[in-house]
Amino acid sequence: MPESPRLSSSEIGVLWMTYQQKTMILTMLEYFIEQADDPEAKQIMTNLRSTMQPYVGKIESMYRAEDLPVPIGFTKEDVNKGVPKLFDNGFDIMFLRLVEEITMGMHTLNLTMSYRQDVTLLYQELTQITQKCYDDCTQFLLTKGYLPKSPYVAVQKQVEHAKGTNYLGMFNPIKGKRALNTVEIAHIHHSIESNVTGMQMIFGFAQCATYQEVSNYFHKGGELAKGLVKEMSEVFLQNDLQVPSTAGGNFTTSKIPPFSDKLMMYCVSLFCSFSLGGNSLGTAFSLRNDLPVKLSVFMKDVFEYAHDGAKIMIKHGWMEEPPQTIKH
Structure with missing residues (x-):
C-alpha cells in the first residue's frame, strides 16, 4: 500500500x-x-x-x-x-x-x-x-420570538429587464432613487441582524474586560456596529420597510468576566472577518450605486478596527502564529 x-x-x-x-x-x-x-x-x-x-x-x-x-x-x-x-x-x-x-x-x-x-x-x-x-x-x-424575519413585500407580477442607467441608482429629480430589490433587501437585513447581535456581544465584553485598553477597544467596536445598524436601518425606512428588531439577547449589568481578554479579542477578530466578507457580498450584489458606497465606508472602518485589535493582541502576547515555513 x-x-x-x-x-x-x-x-x-x-x-x-x-x-x-x-x-x-x-x-x-x-x-x-x-x-x-x-x-x-x-x-x-x-x-x-x-x-x-x-x-x-x-x-x-x-x-x-x-x-x-x-x-x-x-x-x-x-x-x-x-x-x-x-x-x-x-x-x-x-x-x-x-x-x-x-x-x-x-x-x-x-x-x-x-x-x-x-x-x-x-x-x-x-x-x-x-x-x-x-x-x-x-x-x-x-x-x-427572538429572530425577526426579513420584511414581507409586494412583488411585481411579471419579469422585468432593466431599462437605462436609472436602475443603477442614478438620481432622477422626479422619481428619485428606485426601490430596493429583494436581493438588496436580503443583504441589508442580514447586515442589520448580524450587527445587532455583534453589538450586544461587544458591549457586554466592554463592561467586563480586565484591561482598560481592551475595554476601550470593545466600546469603539460597539459604536462601529451601532453606526452600521443605524445607517442600514435608515435605508429601510427610506424605502418604507420595517426595520428588524428583537427584544432578546441583551447584556446584563455584571462586570465579572466569564472569558479571558485573549478569547474575547479573538472572538471579535473573527466577527470582524465575517463582517468584511458579508459586506463584500452585499456590495457585489447591490446594483443601486449608493449602497456599495455606504458599505465600502464601513468595510474600511472595520478593516482598520481589526488591524488595531491585532496590535493589542500582539502587545499582550495573545496572537498565536499559524505554522511558519522555514526560510532556506
Whole structure:
C-alpha cells in the first residue's frame, strides 16, 4: 500500500484555523451551558459540544502524525465558570447561530483548499454538524420570538429587464432613487441582524474586560456596529420597510468576566472577518450605486478596527502564529 500523502501547506493552514475556532466555541459553550435556563437551549449547546469535541482530537492527531506542533488555541484557562450571567434572554443561541453561520462559510472555503481524503471528509462531516446546529438555533429563536424575519413585500407580477442607467441608482429629480430589490433587501437585513447581535456581544465584553485598553477597544467596536445598524436601518425606512428588531439577547449589568481578554479579542477578530466578507457580498450584489458606497465606508472602518485589535493582541502576547515555513 502506498504511504499516506503528507499534509499540504494549505491543509496545515486551514486545520490550524479550524482548531482555533473550534476550541474557542467549545470553551465558550462551557460557560453558556452552565448558565442556560432554557432546557431546549441547553440541549442544543450540549449536543454541539459532544459532536464537535472529537474533531479537535482528530486535528491534534493529524498534526502529531506530521510531527507538527499542536496549536494552543483556547483552554479552560480562558473561561471563568460560576460567575454571574453576562448575557440574557436567548443571547446564547443568538450568538451560537451567528458563530455557526460564520463556521459554515469557513468549512466550505476550507474544503476547497483541502486534497487529502481524510481532511476533506473531516470538513464534509463538520459541515453537516454545523448546518444541523444552525437550523436548530434558527427554529429555537423563531419559536421564542427572538429572530425577526426579513420584511414581507409586494412583488411585481411579471419579469422585468432593466431599462437605462436609472436602475443603477442614478438620481432622477422626479422619481428619485428606485426601490430596493429583494436581493438588496436580503443583504441589508442580514447586515442589520448580524450587527445587532455583534453589538450586544461587544458591549457586554466592554463592561467586563480586565484591561482598560481592551475595554476601550470593545466600546469603539460597539459604536462601529451601532453606526452600521443605524445607517442600514435608515435605508429601510427610506424605502418604507420595517426595520428588524428583537427584544432578546441583551447584556446584563455584571462586570465579572466569564472569558479571558485573549478569547474575547479573538472572538471579535473573527466577527470582524465575517463582517468584511458579508459586506463584500452585499456590495457585489447591490446594483443601486449608493449602497456599495455606504458599505465600502464601513468595510474600511472595520478593516482598520481589526488591524488595531491585532496590535493589542500582539502587545499582550495573545496572537498565536499559524505554522511558519522555514526560510532556506
